[in-house]
Amino acid sequence: MIEKNNIKAWLYLLPALAFMLLFLVYPLVDVFIYSVEEGYNFVSQRSSGLGLYNFSYVLHDTYFLQAVKNTFIMVIITVPISTGFALLIALALNSIRKLRELFQTIYFLPYVTNTLAVGLVFMVLFKKTAYSDGLVNLLITFFGGESVDFIDGPYWAKMFVMCFYIIWVVLPFKVLLLTSALASVDKMYYNAAKVDGTGSFRVFVRITLPMISPTIFYLVITGFIGAFKEYSDAVALFGTDLNAAGMNTIVGYVYDMLYGDSGGYPSFASAAAIVLFVIVLTITCINLLVSKEHVYYA
Amino acid sequence: MKVVLDGLTKIFPPRTGKGDGVTAVKDFTFVVPDGTLVALLGPSGCGKSTMLNMICGLEKPTKGTISFGNDDVTELPSELRGVGMVFQNYALYPHMTVYDNIIFPLGNLKGKDKLTKEQMKERADKVASLVQIEQLMARKPRELSGGQQQRVAIARALVKTPRLLLMDEPLSNLDARLRLQTREEIRRIQRETGVTTIFVTHDQEEAMSISDIIVVMKDGELHQSGKPQEVYDDPKNLFVAKFLGTPAINVFSGKVENEMLSIGNDKVLEVKGVRDGDVVVGIRPEGFVFDNEGSFHCALDRIEVMGRDISIVSRNEACEAPVVRSIVESGDRPEFGSDMVSFRLKPNKVHLFEPETGERIPFGKIKVKY
Numbered sequence: 055m056i057e058k059n060n061i062k063a064w065l066y067l068l069p070a071l072a073f074m075l076l077f078l079v080y081p082l083v084d085v086f087i088y089s090v091e092e093g094y095n096f097v098s099q100r101s102s103g104l105g106l107y108n109f110s111y112v113l114h115d116t117y118f119l120q121a122v123k124n125t126f127i128m129v130i131i132t133v134p135i136s137t138g139f140a141l142l143i144a145l146a147l148n149s150i151r152k153l154r155e156l157f158q159t160i161y162f163l164p165y166v167t168n169t170l171a172v173g174l175v176f177m178v179l180f181k182k183t184a185y186s187d188g189l190v191n192l193l194i195t196f197f198g199g200e201s202v203d204f205i206d207g208p209y210w211a212k213m214f215v216m217c218f219y220i221i222w223v224v225l226p227f228k229v230l231l232l233t234s235a236l237a238s239v240d241k242m243y244y245n246a247a248k249v250d251g252t253g254s255f256r257v258f259v260r261i262t263l264p265m266i267s268p269t270i271f272y273l274v275i276t277g278f279i280g281a282f283k284e285y286s287d288a289v290a291l292f293g294t295d296l297n298a299a300g301m302n303t304i305v306g307y308v309y310d311m312l313y314g315d316s317g318g319y320p321s322f323a324s325a326a327a328i329v330l331f332v333i334v335l336t337i338t339c340i341n342l343l344v345s346k347e348h349v350y351y352a
Numbered sequence: 353m354k355v356v357l358d359g360l361t362k363i364f365p366p367r368t369g370k371g372d373g374v375t376a377v378k379d380f381t382f383v384v385p386d387g388t389l390v391a392l393l394g395p396s397g398c399g400k401s402t403m404l405n406m407i408c409g410l411e412k413p414t415k416g417t418i419s420f421g422n423d424d425v426t427e428l429p430s431e432l433r434g435v436g437m438v439f440q441n442y443a444l445y446p447h448m449t450v451y452d453n454i455i456f457p458l459g460n461l462k463g464k465d466k467l468t469k470e471q472m473k474e475r476a477d478k479v480a481s482l483v484q485i486e487q488l489m490a491r492k493p494r495e496l497s498g499g500q501q502q503r504v505a506i507a508r509a510l511v512k513t514p515r516l517l518l519m520d521e522p523l524s525n526l527d528a529r530l531r532l533q534t535r536e537e538i539r540r541i542q543r544e545t546g547v548t549t550i551f552v553t554h555d556q557e558e559a560m561s562i563s564d565i566i567v568v569m570k571d572g573e574l575h576q577s578g579k580p581q582e583v584y585d586d587p588k589n590l591f592v593a594k595f596l597g598t599p600a601i602n603v604f605s606g607k608v609e610n611e612m613l614s615i616g617n618d619k620v621l622e623v624k625g626v627r628d629g630d631v632v633v634g635i636r637p638e639g640f641v642f643d644n645e646g647s648f649h650c651a652l653d654r655i656e657v658m659g660r661d662i663s664i665v666s667r668n669e670a671c672e673a674p675v676v677r678s679i680v681e682s683g684d685r686p687e688f689g690s691d692m693v694s695f696r697l698k699p700n701k702v703h704l705f706e707p708e709t710g711e712r713i714p715f716g717k718i719k720v721k722y
Contacts (some may be wrong), residue, residue, distance in 0.1 A: 073552075234503065237631070240443075242439050242443040243443055243445060244443060245410055245437075245439070245443065246433055246437065246439055246443035247446075247456075248430045249408050249409070249410065249430050249431070249433075249435060249436075249437045250430065250431070250456065250457035250460055251430075251431035251460045252431070252456075252459075252460050253460065256459070256460065260445075260448075260456070261445060262446040264445075265447065289421075292504075322448075326455070350446070350447035
């Protein structure tokens with residue numbers, strides 16, 4: 055009887071399992087295999103043997119190292135700033151009564167706006183053209199500063215625009231989640247703290263933060279992962295030749311290795327993808343360890 | 353410290369911005385004597401929690417003043433009033449241990465009142481032993497039973513030695529057995545600390561059993577206050593009479609003619625000094641004396657034996673409720689034969705009320721003081 059049920063159970067699971075195997079497990083395994091196949095030829099689909107040469111190549115490739123550096127800078131800058139900003143905005147939204155829905159909608163707009171459309175707007179803001187220096191440069195020169203080429207100029211200027219852009223794009227989702235997390239904290243805790251004469255800063259640190267810590271933690275983890283997978287935003291700002299712009303990211307590098315002008319190297323792409331996987335895994339494990347002490351689950 | 357509530361009124365603004373809003377408390381004047389345990393008693397929605405919120409400062413009264421001792425605290429923000437509050441759902445911070453919960457109010461002390469860690473521990477240990485939770489200090493609130501959480505909440509309210517302790521429905525989240533036990537406990541803790549305590553409840557039994565003074569409220573108004581027994585024996589109006597006592601008072605429509613009260617066709621009691629006319633008669637269940645010669649007749653429905661007493665459930669057409677509940681002592685071993693039961697009435701357990709206003713009509717020798 056049990057045996058029979060088992061067969062039935064597998065049968066019911068089959069559609070889901072088949073899709074998972076086909077689209078999740080198989081590609082994952084394939085990436086690992088590609089990454090250790092040396093001298094793989096795309097056309098003949100043959101390799102000269104197994105080894106770690108692909109990793110060594112990737113890790114010595116200046117473009118890859120540049121991409122890793124860029125990605126890390128983006129992650130380190132955008133994750134804390136966007137989460138902190140989102141928390142501030144959510145707190146502000148939570149404390150106002152009037153026009154709250156309006157502001158919530160406004161803050162949510164970037165989330166439903168197309169990345170490339172946003173990129174276009176950023177061009178208007180930052181790009182120097184033959185006709186205009188861009189809105190931001192107009193402001194800078196108005197206040198007596200020197201105009202900067204944010205799109206084709208110095209590295210820090212490009213990185214600034216990049217981070218600005220990422221923060222702007224990821225903010226709405228974080229604001230949304232944090233607003234609902236704040237709203238779900240039972241008011242009685244605040245009343246209890248108030249009757250006991252607790253100052254608002256202590257209330258925030260000792261009550262609000264722990265109560266919404268699962269949401270913050272979730273946002274930090276997904277923020278890290280999302281930022282490590284940064285690619286499309288860079289394309290929207292700096293075009294497809296990111297290596298030339300010096301603004302490539304790890305995922306961008308993987309893509310270029312597969313399909314870019316220098317493409318056709320699935321082994322290098324796979325090795326780079328594995329490196330990214332290891333980085334993200336490590337960071338997530340660290341996050342989980344840190345969270346054990348600081349995150350409270352109801 | 354005594355608490356003086358003078359003409360307190362709270363009107364909540366209407367939700368839509370139009371109309372008059374909701375009057376939760378109306379012209380409430382009362383003095384809570386120093387060191388007493390006072391119960392604010394009333395049906396749900398009568399404004400008793402709003403009263404408590406005004407006293408602790410979470411709500412601002414629309415009119416009237418609140419004084420602690422001689423200080424007017426009406427305008428004083430909640431955090432400066434120095435009251436301890438036990439919330440209905442305890443409001444223990446779920447992410448902190450019991451110990452951290454208890455010392456949380458102490459962390460708010462500033463300047464010269466600031467305590468060292470050792471002093472905090474000392475204070476926490478003291479209240480913990482008062483409410484008997486010493487062995488639970490390292491636990492989180494969710495690992496505690498309802499009764500234990502309740503004690504922690506009381507400990508947290510008491511740790512800063514408040515001038516006034518407020519409790520909102522302190523027993524409503526406990527099961528019946530625990531409720532009995534905890535109410536004794538609240539009485540004991542209040543006696544030991546001597547802190548003036550106001551607690552809110554809709555359970556009249558709870559209120560009567562432990563408080564020094566009960567304050568009966570309805571629709572935001574104070575109906576009657578006094579020692580529990582006094583209020584029970586001398587209800588000012590029909591509402592108070594009906595609200596106090598289990599089983600509830602039996603209410604009949606009656607008539608007075610020539611100082612004689614009749615219910616239905618039975619002339620049941622002589623009522624001196626009452627004018628002729630229709631009245632509402634309230635008879636406490638213990639006001640019936642089983643007596644075959646008695647003048648008040650009811651149709652016997654059933655007998656419920658409770659050991660110490662017997663509850664006689666009968667029917668009478670003049671009764672407001674479907675059945676009349678009377679309690680007689682079982683020691684007499686009364687014998688019930690026929691379909692009818694007859695009673696004599698104890699005059700001091702019978703109350704007359706105006707049919708329209710529900711106000712009490714005094715009669716006989718009973719001194720009524722409000």
